[in-house]
Amino acid sequence: MGMRKKIRYCLCKWANGLSRWLNPLVLVFLLIIFILPLKSGSWGFFGHRHINYHAVFLLPPAMISFYKINIRYLADHAVDPDKRRYAIAEEAPRHYIDMDHYLQDPKDSLPKKWDDAVLLFSADTLNAHGIAPWWIMVMQARLKKAFRECNADAILKISADLGHYIADVHVPLHASSNHNGQKTDQLGIHGFWESRLPELYAEKQYDFIIGPAAYLNSPLHFIWDRVYESAAAADTVLKVEKKISKAYPMDFRFAYESRNGVVLRQYAAQYAGIYHRKLNGMVERRMRDAIHGVASFWFTAWVDAGQPDLSQLRSSLN
Numbered sequence: 239m240g241m242r243k244k245i246r247y248c249l250c251k252w253a254n255g256l257s258r259w260l261n262p263l264v265l266v267f268l269l270i271i272f273i274l275p276l277k278s279g280s281w282g283f284f285g286h287r288h289i290n291y292h293a294v295f296l297l298p299p300a301m302i303s304f305y306k307i308n309i310r311y312l313a314d315h316a317v318d319p320d321k322r323r324y325a326i327a328e329e330a331p332r333h334y335i336d337m338d339h340y341l342q343d344p345k346d347s348l349p350k351k352w353d354d355a356v357l358l359f360s361a362d363t364l365n366a367h368g369i370a371p372w373w374i375m376v377m378q379a380r381l382k383k384a385f386r387e388c389n390a391d392a393i394l395k396i397s398a399d400l401g402h403y404i405a406d407v408h409v410p411l412h413a414s415s416n417h418n419g420q421k422t423d424q425l426g427i428h429g430f431w432e433s434r435l436p437e438l439y440a441e442k443q444y445d446f447i448i449g450p451a452a453y454l455n456s457p458l459h460f461i462w463d464r465v466y467e468s469a470a471a472a473d474t475v476l477k478v479e480k481k482i483s484k485a486y487p488m489d490f491r492f493a494y495e496s497r498n499g500v501v502l503r504q505y506a507a508q509y510a511g512i513y514h515r516k517l518n519g520m521v522e523r524r525m526r527d528a529i530h531g532v533a534s535f536w537f538t539a540w541v542d543a544g545q546p547d548l549s550q551l552r553s554s555l556n
């Protein structure tokens with residue numbers, strides 16, 4: 239049996255078996271493993287881990303020892319905010335902002351400060367379309383407070399969370415209402431860009447030698463600039479894939495891979511390579527910018543808290 243026939247045969251067998259087990263419980267399970275990750279996605283476990291981990295190395299000498307001792311916690315807990323999305327209703331809008339929802343030129347109309355934005359649009363509207371940049375400012379204030387209080391556990395927990403939210407706003411599709419290509423028949427593109435491509439290329443090809451963390455005179459303006467960059471890139475993310483998808487048949491674009499005993503439909507590696515090349519380094523650039531952004535936010539909170547001595551701090555989290 240040829241390879242393609244074999245795969246088709248296996249899939250048919252799998253589908254037949256599946257139909258016998260289709261009951262509401264199984265459907266809920268399938269919804270959880272297939273649909274929800276598509277809707278909620280962000281860099282994925284690999285990407286978020288990677289970003290928090292590498293950010294540690296950009297910190298100044300007075301901070302790096304404490305962060306290095308706790309680097310495993312910061313990496314392992316980089317996806318905690320995504321896990322909370324299923325438990326806490328308010329969590330979801332903290333990870334994105336639909337910039338295309340706002341007027342033609344949102345730069346003129348969308349206030350950078352939360353209170354001003356609420357006056358113009360109402361809190362309900364803002365929450366419905368994502369609040370990522372405003373939430374990052376809340377977390378930044380919390381991190382500054384934790385530094386002032388020299389609260390080791392709080393510093394680590396908030397640093398890990400803040401790293402996640404900052405990384406999320408660097409993903410172009412986190413700044414678009416067409417976040418998973420649902421409006422353009424490109425369902426799955428969210429995970430393709432932010433999980434599949436980094437998993438295939440980050441360790442082999444990306445350069446993670448990045449300059450030291452910078453003090454941010456205005457974290458608020460910095461994060462909004464990153465949001466606008468993402469919003470501007472979202473169009474490219476979608477259009478490039480749309481264009482190449484027309485040149486290749488379905489069975490070239492997708493492959494079935496077994497992961498931990500579960501057969502998953504993935505974008506095929508060869509197709510991923512074509513998309514990755516056409517994006518012209520975009521995923522690497524955004525990942526590097528995210529790492530530098532995370533380190534700079536941590537550093538700025540520490541400076542603004544009066545540069546407390548971290549050398550004696552011990553955490554109970556490890």
Ligand SMILES: [Zn+2]
Nearest residue numbers: 280320333406
């Ligand atoms: Zn997220």
